[in-house]
Amino acid sequence: xxxxxxxxxxxxxxxxxxxxxxxxxxxxxxxxxxxxxxxxxxxxxxxxxxxxxxxxxxxxxxxxxxxxxxxxxxxxxxxxxxxxxxxxxxxxxxxxxxxxxxxxxxxxxxxxxxxxxxxxxxxxxxxxxxxxxxxxxxxxxxxxxxxxxxxxxxxxxxxxxxxxxxxxxxxxxxxxxxxxxxxxxxxxxxxxxxxxxxxxxxxxxxxxxxxxxxx
Numbered sequence: 001x002x003x004x005x006x007x008x009x010x011x012x013x014x015x016x017x018x019x020x021x022x023x024x025x026x027x028x029x030x031x032x033x034x035x036x037x038x039x040x041x042x043x044x045x046x047x048x049x050x051x052x053x054x055x056x057x058x059x060x061x062x063x064x065x066x067x068x069x070x071x072x073x074x075x076x077x078x079x080x081x082x083x084x085x086x087x088x089x090x091x092x093x094x095x096x097x098x099x100x101x102x103x104x105x106x107x108x109x110x111x112x113x114x115x116x117x118x119x120x121x122x123x124x125x126x127x128x129x130x131x132x133x134x135x136x137x138x139x140x141x142x143x144x145x146x147x148x149x150x151x152x153x154x155x156x157x158x159x160x161x162x163x164x165x166x167x168x169x170x171x172x173x174x175x176x177x178x179x180x181x182x183x184x185x186x187x188x189x190x191x192x193x194x195x196x197x198x199x200x201x202x203x204x205x206x207x208x209x210x211x212x213x214x215x
Contacts, residue, residue, distance in 0.1 A: 001029070001031070001032070003027060003029060003032050004031070004032050004035050007025065007027070007032065007036070008035055008036070008039060011023055011025070011036060011039045011041060012039060015039065015040060022042045022043065023040075023041045023042050023043070024041070024042065024043035024044070024045050024067065025041040025043070025044055025045065026045045026047070027044070027045075027046065028046050028047055028048040030052065030054055030055050030058060033046075033055065033058060033059070034058065037058075037062055037064060041064075042064075042065065043064070043065045043066065043067060043113075044059055044064055044065075044066050044067070045066070045067035045069070045115075046066065046067070046068065046069065047069045047071055047117070047120065048069075048071060048074070049068050049069055049070060049071065049094075049098060050066065050068055050098070050102065053105065056101070056102060056105045056106075056107060057105065057106075059107060059111075060102075060105055060106035060107045060108075061106070063108065063111065064111065065111040065112075065113065066102075066107070066111060066112060066113065067113045067114075067115055067145055068095070068098055068099075068102070068112060068113070068114050068115065069114075069115040069116075069117045069120065070091045070094050070095065070114075070115070070116055070117040070120070070121075071117050071120040071121050072084075072120070072121025072122070073121055079121065079123075082121045082122055082123055082126065084122075084126055086129065087122060087126040087127075087129045087130050088116075088129055088130050088132075088133035088136055089136075091116050091117075091130065092136055092137060092140070095114050095137070095140055096140065099112060099114075099140060099142065109141065109142060112142045113142060113143045113144070113145050113195065114137060114140060114142055114143070114144055114145070115144070115145045115146065115147065115197075116130050116134075116137065116144075116146065117147075118130065118131070118146060118147060118148055118151060118153065119147075119151045119152060119153060124153060124156050124157070127151075127153045128153075131148075131184065131187060131188070134146070134187075134188060134191040134192075134193060135191050135192060138192060143194040143195060144192075144193045144194055144195070145193070145194070145195035145196070145197060146184075146188045146193050146195075146196060146197065147196075147197035147198075148181055148184035148185055148188065148196070148197075148198075149177075149181045149185070149196075149197060149198040149199045149200065149204075150174040150175075150177040150178075150181055150199055151177070151181075151184075153180075154172065154177040154180030154181065154184070155171060155172040155177065157180070158172045158177075158180065159171065159172065178200055178203060181198065181199075181200060181204070182200075182203060182204060182207045185198060185204050185207065185208075186207055186208075186211055189208060189211065190211075
């Protein structure tokens with residue numbers, strides 16, 4: 001399929017380098033997961049939260065670390081008026097049940113990473129509520145990953161601020177969202193989040209180095 005055609009050659013090339021990189025394969029398709037594992041990827045990331053027992057059985061059998069992301073509905077409908085009682089608690093309860101399901105089907109809890117899915121089936125207020133309450137996810141006992149880099153949330157907040165000053169700012173391109181990405185990444189780090197997904201690796205790492213130098 002098209003997905004395998006695009007990602008497998010990249011994995012092969014990375015494995016040929018002397019960089020010895022950890023490779024995370026982002027897919028919700030079991031066939032791509034299987035092909036990726038054949039090519040020795042290190043982590044499988046599924047935006048649908050391993051919503052299929054065949055996928056769970058496969059990663060359990062192969063003892064591969066997984067990233068379980070929360071997403072309301074599916075990519076085509078997730079932003080159609082998403083609703084929560086209180087997003088952080090609703091998502092916490094989702095992970096509580098999901099971790100129990102995964103471990104009951106043989107997945108080692110040491111191989112589970114959770115991602116609350118900023119921007120996936122959440123509006124601005126849901127996303128901010130999650131970010132303000134990131135620390136509650138630590139009690140689930142598994143590492144937390146957040147993806148905040150260049151998200152539309154940064155554009156929304158920037159445009160809102162401009163408009164509050166009477167400036168009709170209509171958009172902020174992804175390439176102009178680095179500062180917001182780093183601000184959110186540092187917040188996540190200060191909340192104890194273990195893994196940050198970012199487009200701008202050097203800049204984010206530099207911010208982390210400087211932050212940690214103050215501790």
